[in-house]
Amino acid sequence: MKIFKRARENRNILKEINYADVFNSTISNSKWLHDKSFSPTSYAIGYPLLYVLYRILDEQQPGNILEFGLGQSTKLFHQYADSRKEARITTLEHDEEWIKFFSGKSILPSNAQLIKVECEISKYRNFRTRTIKDLGKHVDHSRYDLIVVDAPTVLKRYSRSQILKMIPGNIDPGHFIIIIDDSQRRGESDTCRELERKFRELNIEFYRNDYSGIKSSALFCSADFRFLTTL
Helix, strand or coil, X not given: CHHHHHHHHHHHHHHHHHHHHHHHHHHCXXXXXXXXXXXXXXXXXXXXXXXXXXXXXXXXXXXXXXXXXXXXXHHHHHHHHHHCXXXXXXXXXXXXXXXXXXXXXXXXXXXXXXXXCCEEEEEECCEEEEEECCHHHHHCCCCCCEEEECCCCCCCCCCCHHHHHHCCCCCECXXXXXXXXXXXXXXXXHHHHHHHXXXXXXXXXXXXXXXXXXXXXXXXXXXXXXXHHHC
């Protein structure tokens, strides 16, 4: 079993390296991404997701973006916001010290919000999970073209399940992209499965692909973005 596990880990490392090469090649002549210094780690998004996000921003130019969790994706989003003033970026983060650290290293674009939120323990299908407190107060009736779910910190089951409360009210069922990071973990896998179930219950057509390297990210999208599942 150890041999198979090591072989799988080696394959995942090779995938990560390949995505790193592709990402760096793709952004080399970018007209809007000026700061190209990213630090993907096991605690941040990986190169597969960085690559996919850049392609989405550069080619599809989403207008209203929501991300749960401040980090490497925020560096990407804020440069996008600087180049596209009609876009709106909202980042929800629970760690005040991390917010202070990040804010001290960069200037917040005028069309971006960085909101300090609180987490709470709630139950989903009788499992304890951590989610965003008073989520409705922060997202209101807004509809988002792109939602990236990479927070809050996780428990073992149904991690980051706040996304389930946002369907269908905070998306256009015919025009959406939702990405859940760390989809290889059981908790996020639970939430991905519930998201699929909810789409089917509401008769929302969707497509899915998981982009993998050292870890995985699940991308869900409407039919008009179907090509994103083949990047």
